[in-house]
Amino acid sequence: MAGLLVDIGPVMQVLVEVPSPLAASLNSAGMPIPPPASGMALIDTGATRSAVDDTVIKTLGVQPIGIVKVGTAGGMVNQSLYSAKFSFPGTNLPAMEFAQLTGVNLQGHIVPHLNAPLVALIGRDILSKFVMIYNGPAASLTLGF
Amino acid sequence: MPLERELATYQANLADWLKSYAGKFALVVGDKLEGVFDTPQNAYAVGVERFGNIPMLIKQIREAQDEAAFFPALTLGLINANLHV
Numbered sequence: 001m002a003g004l005l006v007d008i009g010p011v012m013q014v015l016v017e018v019p020s021p022l023a024a025s026l027n028s029a030g031m032p033i034p035p036p037a038s039g040m041a042l043i044d045t046g047a048t049r050s051a052v053d054d055t056v057i058k059t060l061g062v063q064p065i066g067i068v069k070v071g072t073a074g075g076m077v078n079q080s081l082y083s084a085k086f087s088f089p090g091t092n093l094p095a096m097e098f099a100q101l102t103g104v105n106l107q108g109h110i111v112p113h114l115n116a117p118l119v120a121l122i123g124r125d126i127l128s129k130f131v132m133i134y135n136g137p138a139a140s141l142t143l144g145f
Numbered sequence: 146m147p148l149e150r151e152l153a154t155y156q157a158n159l160a161d162w163l164k165s166y167a168g169k170f171a172l173v174v175g176d177k178l179e180g181v182f183d184t185p186q187n188a189y190a191v192g193v194e195r196f197g198n199i200p201m202l203i204k205q206i207r208e209a210q211d212e213a214a215f216f217p218a219l220t221l222g223l224i225n226a227n228l229h230v
Binding site for chain 1: 146147148152184185186189190192193194197198199200201202203204212213214215216217218219220
């Protein structure tokens with residue numbers, strides 16, 4: 001049982017949506033609101049910030065609101081920041097409005113066993129608001145808020 | 146690079162803005178400061194309401210500008226590594 005959590009990591013289903021102010025703006029203009037993108041979010045305690053796949057956020061039509069330097073093996077590179085809304089189907093976690101998500105390239109990362117694309121990383125900026133219990137022997141992860 | 150003009154505007158005016166708005170979040174569109182806000186969420190909401198869905202810079206007004214983000218598992222290629230011991 002523990003092997004599954006080892007293999008796929010602490011992941012949960014996520015819907016990536018346009019941020020609420022943008023949805024309201026599109027709605028009032030009579031324009032369609034892009035449907036949410038579904039995929040998996042990896043809880044990444046090594047990530048300083050939460051992140052979203054930049055292809056996914058661009059497909060939603062969300063425009064950048066900032067630039068952040070991201071450390072890579074090859075040095076620092078500039079990445080765009082975006083606003084977005086995450087919701088977590090099948091959990092009682094509240095939907096979250098992210099003011100400044102880092103856009104990163106997660107293309108090609110498929111979560112093993114679930115055969116679902118990885119579209120987001122949940123970093124320490126959000127984890128700072130939760131109590132997380134990683135129960136390895138039981139292969140379970142609990143997020144309390 | 147996106148937001149190049151906005152970032153240049155921010156850098157050119159930072160010293161002045163620090164005197165009055167330190168800690169607030171600036172909303173910059175083109176070469177103009179469109180407002181200062183207590184939270185980035187408020188800045189974005191006003192920006193979208195005023196300008197629609199366009200690139201805009203929302204950045205905290207502060208002296209230290211060396212903020213960086215790190216995603217070691219991603220940047221080192223360790224996501225989905227499926228290590229077995």
